[in-house]
Amino acid sequence: MAITDINEFAHLTDADIEALGRELDAIRRDVEESRGVRDARYIRGVIRLQRSLELGARATLFGSRRRPAWVVGTAMLSLAKIIENMELGHNVTHGQWDWMNDPEIHSTTWEWDMTGPSEHWKRAHNYSHHTYTNIVGMDDDVGFGILRMTRDEKWRPINLLQPIANVILAAGFEWGIALHDLTAQKQLEGVDRFALTSGPNRQFAVKIVRQVGKDFVLFPALTGRAWKHTLAANATANLVRNLWAYAVIFCGHFPDGAEKFTIEQFETENRAQWYLRQMLGSANIDAGPVMAFMTGNLSYQIEHHLFPDLPSNRYAEIAVRVRELCDKYDLPYTTGPLSKQYLLALRTIHKLALPDRFLRRTSDDAPETSSEHKFRLSGSRIAEALRIDAETGRRSGLMSALRAHAEARVERRRKRRT
Template identity: 25%
Template sequence: MSQAITDDSRPQQRFTSLYTDLSHTVRDLGLLRRRQGYYWTQIGFVVAALAGIVTGFVLLGNSWFQLLMAGALALVLVQVAFLSHDSAHRQIFDSAAWNEWTARILAGGLAGMSIHWWRGKHNKHHNAPNQLGKDPDIAIGVIAFTPDHVARRTGLVKWLGDRQGWLFFPLLTLEGLSLHVAGLQHGFRRGASKVERVEAGVIVSRLGLYVAALFLVLPPGKAAAFLGLQLAVFGVFLGASFAPNHKGMPLVPATMKLDFLRRQVLMSRNIRGGVVVDFLMGGLNYQVEHHLFPSMPRPHLRHVQPIVREYCAKHNVKYTEVGLGESYKIVIDYLNNVGLRARDPFQCPLTAAYRTR
């Protein structure tokens, strides 16, 4: 099947100009211009919030009310992660160097994560969303995303895999810890560059000072509870912002070639919900538009959405948008049934069009 699709390149050639035309329209409307005032306000907000949390932490002292501070810190760090994501995509400044250093400071200095590790992984995802063998977000791991991954499992691991949809959100409580560990492993791996090792040193310093402060102000039990709750809330909210965007959408065979517009639109899902969802998901709820225009400033995504949706309808490209609750239901259902309902994971509108030929 994949070979037959790959060999017929005429549809791909026919669709090549679609993205170019859309891109010109968007650029002419000024929607790719930077919004530095917006981003400086956002950065000021998170810095002020972090300062307020540190002040509250010191004033509260030895109290179980510190767990409220832990939850608040986690939510603010999620916003820091969103800003580092935007900066890594060069959405904030015209200068590549300013974006680079802003991403480093936000991710490494404030959130304790490696922007170099994350960006390398994330760029591969953007280049080939949901494509087998190319998108690291669907590579084999704790969660199985394809029937082939499920088939390799036996015993207790298979039993857990059959119920992985229900386990997905509990597992997200470990995502914060996983991000810290993965970043440090990347920075201290053999062959790491000097810049990556310096970044790893900054992350170690940030995490070390944070843990030391907890145990200086709080007794061991409360300090551990603060750390555990902060990491869990951070992991759940951050993971819950990324998970609905591609999980349960069509998978692409490793050898299949797609034009850029269809590659990004058909494999992405938007989440509707207004300004509250915009804030909680850091603009990632406009996933289709973000994948089409990765460097577009976050506040412009909602303005370009009706243009993209209308353009897709005009050219018969399926545009997917659901509510937040429905998106989580889709993710859970897909993961629980990946061995059954994803038996042929290559079902998508473009594949069907090729088959009809």
């Protein structure tokens, strides 16, 4: 099962977790107090870059029907859409730049270049996902309602189709997110999900007309006889953006080490434990400056979940301090190359498509789902190792490893308290 007692899973006392919370609060204060000109210059520069790329792409596509020009224009348009989605749309609507009081770069006014309305996304993502991160039964982003990503969710025959559903979700990620957010908005407003004329449906319809009309009617029409080339370029750019966004999101939420939690854990959770849940429930991507920028700095998913409304350009410096805290409190800092993180998530998708009887690991000690119970299971392993030691007169490798691990943990706690 998922984690029910986060203190036991992390091997931390209440005092340890409260101290961790205070140190993370200090990081937040330091960043908030130092926001200023360089941050504002950064986000305005990103906006100029994105708009220049899109304008250059449109000019290239309008100016020639030759294949090299189409490839260049489509590549530029794909980059523009990725930047708008990841670094602008996602982060601006998180409120990361609201402190600037610029009405054009504000979470209440920004409408992103995606099928779903920003207003729907802010409710489903900013509130539900970031409040109930990875809590099974409360966070609908755990599998987005169509993928079984933890054994805490009962297997159903429809799960056999997960590998196919995953491919469809990746290719049409903006539509999957839009429909997911639409459902959440209907639940929030308490409207019948089958009522075609409901407020959420009308908002969704308006955004579809705007988005589809722009990409697949207006811009192709403006190019006259080259309309097919423009339509193909727009479709390709949307597909590239969808696949990239999907990969980044899955690498941050579903590789091994991104833990899941139970409702029981949430019911007694304080702010410091909320911080700890974000750290344990998220995963980073190893990335340099360019890769980090192309992910909207969501390669720092741990830092984003800790501080979703702090400027994304500050996550790299925050990560240094967060990693130091993980070392200090003997906590995992889950990170890895994008290829590795995605392959781990993909393995979980295919593995959990099968009924549990075909899986070897227990639900408490599986790579994709573990809980504090796995440490209790270790107790029986220790007892068995002691029995073997007594019978053979030799020290087992297991006991040596466990003893070394325990001694290292004691030493780290001693240094922390002194």
